[in-house]
Amino acid sequence: MTKNRSWIPYLLILPSVAFLALLFIVPLLQTIWLAFSDNGVPSPANAQRMMADINFTRSVKNTFLLTIAVVPVQLAIALVMGTMVAKVGRGRETILWVWTIPLGISDLAAGLVWLSILQNSGYFNSLLLGLGVLERQASWLSYQTPVALFFAIAVAEIWRGTAIVMVIIVAGLNQVPKEFREAAEIFGAGPWTRFWRITLPLIRPALQSALILRTVLAFEVFAVVYALGGRNFPVLVGEAYTWQNQNQNYGVAAAYAVLIMIISLAATLIYLKAIKVDPERLP
């Protein structure tokens, strides 16, 4: 590493620092100010108004339930995918490509994809009719069927968001030295022991990044919900959107945004504490 001419690296990072200061740090502080002020004076009015909103409790509950339902399933599927693909020689590339396709699909598009399956005259109902479970079209996405709507949204989110977890997990698995597993095998460890005792601890950094990224994204869930259920299933980002666009109340919208930020940061800290990683292996 070069130490002389030390102004060069600063010159190189300066544009990106200036950009992020202007379009990341400044707006961040502005939102916090917007949320906790009223007509230019510090005030809890916006936060109070947010909490008094009829959709507030439901949107908090829905967002949390969705995250709790979706993230563990995605992690489990990603681990299964990673373990499976490690046993494949030829065709590995193609399989991995197919599994990463949802990575390029937006949450809005994912919502629309599952809408085509779950709408009243859609493929899911057709299948159930074919199996003799249903006699006529059932509706799954209305406000009268909150549980079915919840599962529909969860399935769409799992379908779309598993790819990113899988990519991070497979990248992590690739970095595990083969010798570790072979040694364990020689000493008689079965597949389960090998997985729990060798593989899982060694891919901790990957697990940590995947969990943080996925959880933060799950708290931001919005377009999938909107495409499938409209406003029948309130979530936090959806409420921020409504307060900003329909109600034109930037203060309450900002309060929602700050709440999402606090939850995301809390989740990140919990993961950082719970899954201990060598400081040297952090990103």
Add this chain to the structure above:
Amino acid sequence: MSAQTTSKAGPAGFVSSRRWLLWSGIAALCAWVLVPIYLVALGALGGRQGVYQWPKTGLPTGVSLDPFILFLKTEGVLQSFLNSLGAAGITVALSILLGAPAGYALARYNFHGKDSYRLLVLLTRAFPLAILALPLTVSFIKLGLYDTIIGVGLIHTVLALPFAALVTQGIFMGVPRELEEAAWVFGCTRVQAFFKIVAPLALPGIVATAVFAFVISWNEVFAASVLTVRNRTLTAYLLTVLSESPMHYRFAGGLMLILPSVVFIFAVRRYLFAIWGISSK
């Protein structure tokens, strides 16, 4: 790897049943990804009649390109498609122009504040986009950037830039330092050495980074919807007309969003794991 499992697993019948289980699992997961895309394509190409056909078979009957073309001709669709391309173009250009130099600095220099810089970059990933989009509406109105493609491109760059910096760092680290030093010895300046030696070797990785920046911008919904009124991107357009458009239009919109992304992910599939391996190291 596979040879090992085979030799350890004992009787041949047991081995083949395990292989069978593995491959059926893989096939099921592939179908889980692909079948929904196939079905939304049927929905997009089936038109009005296709939507109400009951019960559906899942076979491509009565499918034609006409409903999709009709959707493209709907007022606003083509314009929002072009807007999406424009915003993504700005995002790609800015995130590479600003991110790649930072990536190079991170890869080649040890400097004071390097860790703080990396922390700043990583922090952007932990914050919801909503928190940026809301106050930017106000600032953008003042600056005349509200409801413009440049404004959308700027905020999408906030998403793509950290990613570009971290990924290009890994790419530049992969270019041997000795090659660059050899060029200096032969009389190249640092700038010349960079453009003659490093840039060509790093180019494929940088192209992959650009594709990712493109997909990030192409798929973003929230900020684009909040920051535009008339000049909507495709995602923002679809979101706002969602409740009033007929089902087959929604499916056509979904298919139109999916197709470019799938093509792009295919183009960079070789880099996917390398990129995440690097950035999660």
